[in-house]
Amino acid sequence: MKNPIGKKIVDIKPSGIRKFFDIVQETEGAISLGVGEPDFDTPWHIRDEGIYSLEKGRTFYTSNSGLKELRTEVSEYIKRTQGVSYDPLKEIFITVGGSEAIDLALRAMIDPGDEVLIPQPSYVSYEPCAILADATPVIIELKEENQFRLTAEEVLEKVTDKTKILVLPFPNNPTGAVMEKEDLEKIAAVVREKDLYIISDEIYGELTYNGKHVSIVSLPGMKERTILINGFSKAYAMTGWRLGYACGPEEIMTQMVKIHQFAIMCAPTTSQYAAVEALKNGDEDVKMMREQYNHRRRYLLNEFKRIGLPCFEPYGAFYVFPCIKKFGMTSDDFCTRLLKEEKLAVVPGTAFGDCGEGYIRISYAYSLDNLKTAMERLENFISRL
Incomplete structure (x- = not known):
């Protein structure tokens, strides 16, 4: 039979984000800071308009x-x-x-x-x-x-x-x-x-x-x-x-x-x-969520400073990109061990290009309680390194 799959598609690597997302789904008790998805519900007045459009048969x-x-x-x-x-x-x-x-x-x-x-x-x-x-x-x-x-x-x-x-x-x-x-x-x-x-x-x-x-x-x-x-x-x-x-x-x-x-x-x-x-x-909704993200952003940066994890200060999106080069591990190894040993999922920097080696991506689109638990696990892991 002829090969049914085009070479161009085969040569494209699957998403490195989804790889860790899939693994964490199978890890009981794991906390994931890997997916860039807001933890907020869509504001009610926006959902209500969607519901109304259905009720009106649109x-x-x-x-x-x-x-x-x-x-x-x-x-x-x-x-x-x-x-x-x-x-x-x-x-x-x-x-x-x-x-x-x-x-x-x-x-x-x-x-x-x-x-x-x-x-x-x-x-x-x-x-x-x-x-x-x-x-x-x-x-x-x-x-x-x-x-x-x-x-x-x-x-x-x-x-x-x-x-x-x-x-x-x-x-x-x-x-x-x-x-x-x-x-x-x-x-x-x-x-x-x-x-x-x-x-x-x-x-x-x-x-x-x-x-x-x-x-x-x-x-x-x-x-x-x-x-x-x-x-x-x-x-x-x-x-x-x-x-x-x-x-x-x-x-x-x-x-x-x-x-x-x-x-x-x-x-x-x-x-x-x-x-x-x-x-x-929706402007007030955006303002409220932005303020919450900013609070979480500052919390993570302060925690990184306390535990000795270098990270430049980001001013946009809801991610931090700390450097792990001092541990002498690849980003993939660091993230794999962190998930296995502490049940904490973050994304290797190499998921975003080869030049992301030596970094990890942590999303703060999660509750402060989740972030606090995650930082405890990250600190435990780093202390052993």
């Missing part, structure tokens, strides 16, 4: 691009947070989570052989999606001495005549790093000079703890070069609703919608009605 397809009302609310949201205007009918469309938007953007924009610059450590989907789109991923190693920010010099070092897209994954998963306005201005200058496009994944934009998140689309000349990707999973605790959106130039959005049209049809209708309510009346 179970039909929406347009491929999504409910006009939701696209209008997305447009208003970006205008009030970033001062940038998008046409809700031509420059915005609704996706099944931010992950679908990443996939569609790459597939719509790439020709075989085009290069995509991907800073790492970063979210696990960028590199596989680039490969599936027949692009050549080019990795830029983010460095702790730069607070895991991307520098213009690092971009210039990797740009070639084949470079087409730069992925901008900030606030960053797994490091929690953010980009300040002055950092983005330097990146924007390179992008304009080298005639590049940007895919800016801003799913953690609302979870910024030291000032306000700045999007690169707010800088001169960058809106027309950027696909802005965001969604509802993280800020509004709506992971299971599977809803995101993409904003960008009409010519690119048209092609992204075409792929979405054939592969998905439309995002879940109930989720879209709930998301309208989230954007209209």
Whole structure:
């Protein structure tokens, strides 16, 4: 029989996050700090709007691009947070989570052989999606001495005549790093000079703890070069609703919608009605959750300092990325032993790229009680090392 599986798919490694998630499900009494999912319930008024949409029989397809009302609310949201205007009918469309938007953007924009610059450590989907789109991923190693920010010099070092897209994954998963306005201005200058496009994944934009998140689309000349990707999973605790959106130039959005049209049809209708309510009346919910995350963030950083675990201070998302190099173990060995000996699951830094070696990712999207128990177990483990 012919091999039924394509080589391109076989060569892609499965998610390193899910590997430990699956193991912890089989480990009795284990605590997991490995999954980036808010521990908060979706705020009640948002759930209620979803329930109401079902009660009213709103179970039909929406347009491929999504409910006009939701696209209008997305447009208003970006205008009030970033001062940038998008046409809700031509420059915005609704996706099944931010992950679908990443996939569609790459597939719509790439020709075989085009290069995509991907800073790492970063979210696990960028590199596989680039490969599936027949692009050549080019990795830029983010460095702790730069607070895991991307520098213009690092971009210039990797740009070639084949470079087409730069992925901008900030606030960053797994490091929690953010980009300040002055950092983005330097990146924007390179992008304009080298005639590049940007895919800016801003799913953690609302979870910024030291000032306000700045999007690169707010800088001169960058809106027309950027696909802005965001969604509802993280800020509004709506992971299971599977809803995101993409904003960008009409010519690119048209092609992204075409792929979405054939592969998905439309995002879940109930989720879209709930998301309208989230954007209209969810600011206080986001503020409350952000304050809770910030409290947990400070708690973990203080605990790391007390037990002697080096960790730079992250100002975004809900992850910390402590360094374990002094223990002389690989990230995978450290995490495997920690789970086996203390029943505590965290994620090896290498799940987010080879340059994550020597680090582990800990999510603080968990209750303070869970975090306190986890730190006791981590301290016990480290004390034996």
